[in-house]
Amino acid sequence: MKVGLFIPCFIDAYFPEVGIATLELLERFGVEVVYPRDQTCCGQPMANSGFEKDAAATEALFVRNFSGFDYIVGPSGSCVHHVRDHFTAVEQMGDVADIRARTFELVEFLHDILKVDAFPWARFPHKVGLHNSCGTLRGLHHAHASELHEPFFSKPEALLSKVEGLEFVTPSRPDECCGFGGTFSVFNEAVSSKMGYDKVQDHAAAGAEYIVSADNSCLMHQRGCAERIGVPMKFIHIAQILNGAEA
Template sequence: MGAVHIGLFVPCFIDAFYPKVGIATLELLERLGCRVDYPFDQTCCGQPMVNAGCHAEAAATEQLFVDNFAAYDAIVAPSGSCVHQVRDNLTAIEQTPAVKHVRENTFELVEYLHDVLEVEAFPWARFPHRVGYHDSCNTLRHLGHGKPSELYGPSFSKPRTMLSKVEGVELVTPDRPDECCGFGGTFSATEPEVSGQMGRDKIADHGRAGADYIVSADTSCLMHQAGCAKRIGAGIQFRHIAEILNGANA
């Protein structure tokens, strides 16, 4: 476990708005015996440009990302949408061995804990609250965090499995657990009325299930829902899963 050299990728909005999530990710990986570095020259992965249809313009950003992370055995990030960008859309540049290495070895935090490290316990963590987990569209459908409701097959959820190992967590399930919260990147800017109503619907669904906290592996979704909750005066709170697994208790 400790022999693997990890490059920590902290996405732009986490760095700017939720730095505690990046710190929790670093601390959690180190608690688990990982050797972790943070490349200080890292910037955006290019996702905003790609989402806006300006993929060719993201070439320089993609190349800088590869330059920063190619030397690491694995790249881990607390953001499913950014990991999806690196894995599936880092194609504006020539697909050199370094690019392929980065694309094949970039992991979202929960899947790295569940699939690679196979973590069985978080003995330092306790979170005595009712938790509703929010499945972001990218992590669920592109990264395989769980089984989407539209598919047949046995149910599973990697993040809920991780949360169930934390003392005191009571997981509650909304009626529509994998419905989009309305953020959708640029969708929330181009369709603000629809996006806002979807966010309010998601919060209400979790509220009916009795959640004290909405938890997710994607801070972008949490940011959107927290804004919606503040506007309607909902008392529900929000946490990134890294914070809880690292030992946050409120």
């Protein structure tokens, strides 16, 4: 199995440790991983801001970079959601539809494709609050959405439950948006901040030591909110825990 490693631009710039953890984790399971060095932004910020046509060049570059792989895997639910469901600025010909269908977020790739049943190297003896971003929850269907009254399921929880010592704690409003929303946090700063404050306080009230997510953008936003209001919370990407990160 040959996988193209898709590392979103903000992870590359601000959270390279998450990209490294993703690479190492995939290689632990015998996956051949290639990192196309010409990759840049997938075009999500432009598309989300209403400039869909301006994303065409970045989408075309993505197609060129990731043609020929069995799968494309990235540690960002929102970016993968864009590629798979909103990647429409580039002309839909040739490899485009195939690449969109073969692009997976890390959690769903481990759960659905590799069907991983153990992480023997991982130990994380902490109380953890799980944050499913809106894109992963309602776009990629990482877990049941409570407002739909679906039967319970959670792919990230299923994976994290295999980590020794990890204890889940649940906030009172687990599916509530944290307020990041990409450019929403820029153009609606006050609302975004209040939502973030509410979110981290809800996790803190549940007893969480760490908030873990498959979306570093949400973690970045919540960490800033926690620091501003003095909530002593830590934040970590799921790839790091599954790869055996020590607290």
